[in-house]
Each structure stands twice: as C-alpha cells, then as structure tokens.
Amino acid sequence: MNSPSTNTQNPNLIWNFRPDFPTASLPPILQNVIYAVKAxxxxxxxxxVSSALAAISLACQRHLVVRRPNGLEGPVSLFSICIAESGERKSTVDAIFTKPIxxxxxxxxxxFSKKLNEYFAELSAWKIEVKAVSSAIKKHKKQNECNVSLEEKLAEVLLREPRTPNxxxxxxxxxxxxxxxxxxxxxxxxxxxxxxxxxIFFDGYGKGGLPAYNALWSGSSINVARRSMVSFTLENARLTMSVMVQEKVFQKYLAQHGDxxxxxxxxxxxxxxYPCTTQGTRFLQNQLPLTxxxxxxHKRLTEILEHNEKTDVGMITLIFSGDAAQRWIEIYNQIEGRLGPNGYFADMKDFAAKMAENIARVAALFHYLENDDGEISLVNVNRAIDVICWYAEEFRQxxxxxxxIPAEQSDASVLQHxxxxxxxxxxxxxxxxxxxxKLGPYSLRSKKRLDAAIEYLAVQNKLVLYLGDRFGNMRFDGKTTWIDFNGMCQQFTPVGNKYLS
Known part of the structure; x- marks a missing residue:
C-alpha cells in the first residue's frame, strides 16, 4: 500500500481558494473571546481559534470521555498545528489562552509544597514506627519468644507507608x-x-515521538521500557498538542519526514x-482592549480545572442526544461514502478516517464549555461538523x-494565448x-498535440477548421487547412479577410 503523499512541491503551500473560518458556528462564549483576542x-x-480550542481541550481532557453513537469511547483531546511566520503574535495569543492554566x-x-512538607513529616514518623516494631521483633528473637503478632504489626505498618504527593x-x-x-x-x-x-518540536524531539503521541491521542495504554529506571505502563493518560511553526521549518519537516x-x-x-498573515494591516486604533x-x-476554564481535582481521569462520560446521534451517524456515513475511488476524500483518507471522531470531540468540548450537564445537543454536533469540515479543507490545501491539468487543456490554453x-x-x-x-509555440509543433488542442477549443466553439485556397477563401476542394479563431478575438475588427500566412 502506498503511503499518502505530501504536498511538498508547492513553495507557498496554499494553492487554491480558501473559505473563511465558520466563526458563527462556535458557541457564543467562544465567539466572543475569539473576536476580543483578535481585536x-x-x-x-x-x-x-486554534489556540483557544487547544486551551479548552487541555482544561477538559482529564476528566471527560465522549461516547460516540457507534458505541466507541475516547478522549476529547485535540492536536493542533498552526503554520505561521515570525511576528504573527503566536506567543501573545498563546499566553492569553493559557493564562488560567x-x-x-x-x-x-x-x-504541592505544603503536601510535600506533610509527606516528609509523615514519612519520618512512619520510619520511627517501622524501626520500633523491627527492634521489638529482634529483641523477641534473641529471647526465642514468639513474635507472630509483631510480624503482623510490621506488615501492617509497612502497608501504611506514606505516598509521595503528585x-x-x-x-x-x-x-x-x-x-x-x-x-x-x-x-x-x-x-x-x-x-x-x-x-523545537519538528527539528528535535517531535520526530521520534509520533507513535507515542498517536497512542495518547487515542487514549491507548503505553508500555514504557526504561534502561536506567523501572519500566512502567502509562494508562488513561491524556495529551493536547498546540504547535505553532514557521513555514520553512514545516516544509523542511515535510520533505524529510512528511510521508x-x-x-x-x-x-x-x-x-x-496555515492562516493568512495580518502583518501590514495591524494599525493602532484609539480603543481600549476588550477584557x-x-x-x-478564563473563569470557566478555572472552574473546569478545579473540578479536575475532585475527579479521576475519564470520570465523566458524555453521550449524544437522540437527534445529535442521528446527525453524527449521518455525517459519518457521508464521509465513509466519499473514501472510495474518485470520492471527495480519496486523496486524504487518513484525515477523513478521523473526521467523525474529531467531530465528536469538538462537540463534547463545546457542550462542556457551555454547560456541564445533560447530553451533547444537535446544535453542538452541527457546530463541530462545520469546524472540522473547515479543517478538512485546510488539510486538503x-x-x-x-x-x-490534462495535456490537451494545457496545450489549448497555450494555443489560445x-x-x-x-x-x-x-x-x-x-x-x-x-x-x-512552423511558427507557433514550440510545444505545439507536434501534429498530434496541436490536433488535440484544436479539438479542445473547437468543442467550446472558440475556433473552427475549414478547407480553403491559399488566400483563406473557403473552398470544398481547397488544399489548405485554415483555423478561424474569431470566437476568441471578437474584439478585433478584421480588415477584409486578413490572415497570417
């Protein structure tokens, strides 16, 4: 199976018309803050938008699980990559949204500092107790006395060893x-x-961590084998990613590791x-910042983060309402139906295969951001569909x-010009x-290519071929083939029946 290709040939990455981001599809609380931060x-x-979604994902991911209508469950974590040049105020925007975090x-x-002090005090007392019981056991052994009860007490004390605070x-x-x-x-x-x-991410550590990042996005367990320390299994861990990178760095990464x-x-x-730059348009205006x-x-994210302290990982499972579930299934099937040969997503099956899951995650985040009770609504599913479909177009670009372009179409364009x-x-x-x-564009000095280009333009009624004499007069018994391209140059007024010999 061939690996998906990356568009590394285009020096400017974006090659087509790009629709505006569907800001109106965001929840009101998010719309308001997006406009404020942008202003x-x-x-x-x-x-x-990408920075805001990442901050919300990080705040919510620890205790939320979303159950999709097909019965599968997963985290609500999002991975975001924003390609932006130096000076686009990436750090400023990032600082605003991560402030409550x-x-x-x-x-x-x-x-943690307070708990650590308490831990050391408890540990000191525990060690004294262990030492006292151990000494008593040794004393009884020297006197050949039965010490079963003391050994049981030692086992009980050892089980009460204070745990290092997280x-x-x-x-x-x-x-x-x-x-x-x-x-x-x-x-x-x-x-x-x-x-x-x-x-730092794309030139350095990001290159070797892709399998681990994929597993964390999916909520899978990771067996971590270590040489110098005890190996362990990482379960129920959650990871959000928000990476902002310059185009040259990203292009270099694509060329070396994109496939x-x-x-x-x-x-x-x-x-x-890959947002369009605003540099050159950021003129100061006499207005106070929107706060x-x-x-x-910030207040809502703080509430969510503080709630994390009271719940375990994945403690809250969000489910879809009936009409929301039906809509999610509908969009899932539409995406699936376009994965086949010549389908709209045939060239980006990898992203399309994750679209429905990302829709569920974004819908869950929208729901919990507005209200932490009830089921995910149809409104939030439709909002998420608009957002993820927009990102799908970005992925395509x-x-x-x-x-x-077919060769005959390209040649026809050259001939027309x-x-x-x-x-x-x-x-x-x-x-x-x-x-x-003899005299035309070099690429069309091939009868086969010229015939194909002429036929392409003839079908569009832009030119006609006819037989005539050597002066261009139409004659059924003429021996010269002429091209009449009046359909392409109506703006010219011929003098008589002018022709180029």
Whole structure:
C-alpha cells in the first residue's frame, strides 16, 4: 500500500481558494473571546481559534470521555498545528489562552509544597514506627519468644507507608517523548505540549515521538521500557498538542519526514492550518482592549480545572442526544461514502478516517464549555461538523497536490494565448494550420498535440477548421487547412479577410 503523499512541491503551500473560518458556528462564549483576542492582538483569526480550542481541550481532557453513537469511547483531546511566520503574535495569543492554566499550575505548586512538607513529616514518623516494631521483633528473637503478632504489626505498618504527593504539571514546551511519558505518569496523567516556536518540536524531539503521541491521542495504554529506571505502563493518560511553526521549518519537516508522519496517522489526527498573515494591516486604533469576554472564558476554564481535582481521569462520560446521534451517524456515513475511488476524500483518507471522531470531540468540548450537564445537543454536533469540515479543507490545501491539468487543456490554453495575443494583435482572425506547426509555440509543433488542442477549443466553439485556397477563401476542394479563431478575438475588427500566412 502506498503511503499518502505530501504536498511538498508547492513553495507557498496554499494553492487554491480558501473559505473563511465558520466563526458563527462556535458557541457564543467562544465567539466572543475569539473576536476580543483578535481585536486586541490583531493576530490571524484562525491562529486565535486554534489556540483557544487547544486551551479548552487541555482544561477538559482529564476528566471527560465522549461516547460516540457507534458505541466507541475516547478522549476529547485535540492536536493542533498552526503554520505561521515570525511576528504573527503566536506567543501573545498563546499566553492569553493559557493564562488560567498557568495560574492553576502555580496554585497547585503551592499546594504541592505544603503536601510535600506533610509527606516528609509523615514519612519520618512512619520510619520511627517501622524501626520500633523491627527492634521489638529482634529483641523477641534473641529471647526465642514468639513474635507472630509483631510480624503482623510490621506488615501492617509497612502497608501504611506514606505516598509521595503528585505534582500537577500541565504545560510542556521543550520536552522529549520519554520525559513527557514520565511526567504524565507522575504528574496527573494530563498534559499539553504548547510550543509557540514549533521548530523545537519538528527539528528535535517531535520526530521520534509520533507513535507515542498517536497512542495518547487515542487514549491507548503505553508500555514504557526504561534502561536506567523501572519500566512502567502509562494508562488513561491524556495529551493536547498546540504547535505553532514557521513555514520553512514545516516544509523542511515535510520533505524529510512528511510521508512517515502521514502514513502512521499523526497528521491525520491534527487540525492543521496555515492562516493568512495580518502583518501590514495591524494599525493602532484609539480603543481600549476588550477584557470581559476573555475574563469570562478564563473563569470557566478555572472552574473546569478545579473540578479536575475532585475527579479521576475519564470520570465523566458524555453521550449524544437522540437527534445529535442521528446527525453524527449521518455525517459519518457521508464521509465513509466519499473514501472510495474518485470520492471527495480519496486523496486524504487518513484525515477523513478521523473526521467523525474529531467531530465528536469538538462537540463534547463545546457542550462542556457551555454547560456541564445533560447530553451533547444537535446544535453542538452541527457546530463541530462545520469546524472540522473547515479543517478538512485546510488539510486538503496543505497535503493534497492540486489536480494535474490534462495535456490537451494545457496545450489549448497555450494555443489560445498565441492565437489571440500574437496573431490576433495583427488584426487577423484566421491562420493556416501549417503556420502554427512552423511558427507557433514550440510545444505545439507536434501534429498530434496541436490536433488535440484544436479539438479542445473547437468543442467550446472558440475556433473552427475549414478547407480553403491559399488566400483563406473557403473552398470544398481547397488544399489548405485554415483555423478561424474569431470566437476568441471578437474584439478585433478584421480588415477584409486578413490572415497570417
């Protein structure tokens, strides 16, 4: 099976018309904050959207599971890659949306310090108790006395060894896959890679961690084998990814590792976008920054993060309402039906295969952001469909090469340009076919290619062939084939029956 190809030939990545992001499909709380952050920073809209979705994903992922209508369950985590040049204010936008997460980490750090002091005190008391019971057992052994009860007490004391408190760490930027896995094991099983300078990720540790990242996106267990430390199994861990990278770095990665990243499904899991730059249009205006929508989102994310402390990983399972489930099944089947040969998703089966799951995740996040009770509604499923379908078009623009133009169509375009701009500008409307073979564009000095190009234009009624004399007069017994391209140059007024010999 051939691996999916990456569109590495286009130096500018985007080659076609791009629809606007469906901002109206976002929940009101998210719409308001997107517009506020965009107004305050003048960063590209899609950069703002991707950063917001990633922050919401990280806040919610620890305790949420979404059960899709086909009965399968999975995390709500999102992977996001935003291709943006230096100066697009990636760091500024990232700092705004991760502020409540960073503040939560600081608060947890203070709690951890207090718990650590308590742990050391408990550990000291426990060690004294262990030593006392062990000494009593030794004393009884020297006196040949039965010490069954003391041995039982020692076993009971050993079982009460204080546990080292977990340190909550949510945000990672420059970390190896190994360090990330260990951090997830020891520090709360929920984390986010937020790299506003994605060169570190794509040039460094990101290349070797793709299988682990894929497993974490899916919620699968990971067996971590270590040489210098005890091996362990990472279960129920959650990972959000938000990587912002410059085009040259991303292009280099595509050229070297793009086929691997697509064939193993990493890019298929990612919501990748390349926003249009706003540089050169970010003029200052005399207005105060918008803060209320941002504060509202920060407050909601803080509530969600604090709720994480009271629940285990995957404690809350979100399900679809009846009409929402029916709609999800409908879109799932539509996507599946377009995966076949010549189907709309035939060239991007990898991404399309994950679309329905990403729709479920985004719908769950929209639902929980607005309201943490009840079932996922039809409204939020439709919102998620609009968002993920937009990202699907971005994926197509970035990874699916533009369709090749048939040779006869390309040649017809060359012929049309030559006839109108070279021959037509001389006031002619007819030309000998042999003159095209001798004097025309080099690529059309082949009878076979010229005939195909003429036929293509003739079908569109842009030119006609006829037999005539050597002056261009139509004669059934004529021996010269003429091309009349008046259909392409109506703007020229022929003088008599001018022709190019």
């Amino acid at each position: 305050n920073t003048q960063a590209p809209l899609v950069l703002v 960073r503040e939560f980490e600081i608060a947890q750090e203070k709690k 340190k909550i760490k949510l945000l990672y930027s420059d970390t190896t896959p190994e360090a990330l896995q260990y951090g997830l094991s020891e520090n709360g099983k929920s984390a986010g890679i937020f790299a506003d300078e994605g060169g 691997l990243a697509r064939s193993n499904g990493f890019f298929a899991r990612c919501l990748v976008t 209320e929508p941002i504060d509202t989102l 970035l990874f699916v090469p533009p369709p090749s 030559w006839l109108t701009q070279v021959v037509g500008m001389q006031g002619c409307r007819i030309v000998k076919k042999n003159s095209v073979l």
